Amino acid sequence: MPHARCNGHDLWECSPKDVFLRLYTDLNARLNGMNTEPTLTPESLALHTCCGPCLIEPLRLLRDEFDTITAVYFNPNIHPCDEYERRLATCAAYAISQDVAFIELEYQQQAWMQATADTSLSPQRCEQCYRLRFERVIKWAVERGSTHFATTLTVSPYQNQALIEKVAEELCERYGLVYAGRDFSDRYREATRLSREIGMYRQNYCGCGPSQQEARQMREQRKKRA
DSSP states (O other), X not given: OOOOEEXXXXXXXXXXXXXXXXXXXXXXXXXXXXXXXOOOOSSEEEEEOOOHHHHHHHHHHHTTTOSEEEEEEOOTTOOSHHHHHHHHHHHHHHHHHTTOEXXXXXXXXXXXXXXXXXXXXXXXXXXXXXXXXXXXXXXXXXXXXXXXXXXXXXXXXXXXXXXXXXXXXXXXXXXXXXXXXXXXXXXXXXXXXXXXXXXXXXXXXXXXXXXXXXXXXXXXXXXXXX
């Protein structure tokens, strides 16, 4: 079974195991379900998955609409590597606990850096980031006969909902998929509550280095105003 690798080390050597152990006890046996290709049915959804907390509500709400859902993890924006692996671990654990197929695509941080090299400021940086991530997942979905695409990014009220929809619809039209996404930000509080309840790892920035710095600056500004 393929693993994520960071600086030559396997995922299990790098990632903190407590991320998994909080979610279920028989980890090693259940991880055999990772990167298992699902059996596709007429209505099959490739769900781009950014993190565990954001997966909870879209998965619950979309399960009744599709015969097959595959959670697809492609997030080369996430930095540093340990953070990438921690989020990967959390996503995989939750998807498997819900009996949902989970796929990790390759970690292409260089591709992300090239795509955003000339767009250091958001929303331009975010648009290129969305485009890179969505297009890779959509290509994977087309190759495997999926019919629909959506992303869990829309759970976060901090994301640019209109831009996500614009990029996703454009790419789905180009590749012949149906965009099944929607604005899930009204479920953010519930996702927050549930993720805390089950002890899920929760990050405090979007993922990339610039967003980490922006989030740090926002927290410092809030402290000064308090």
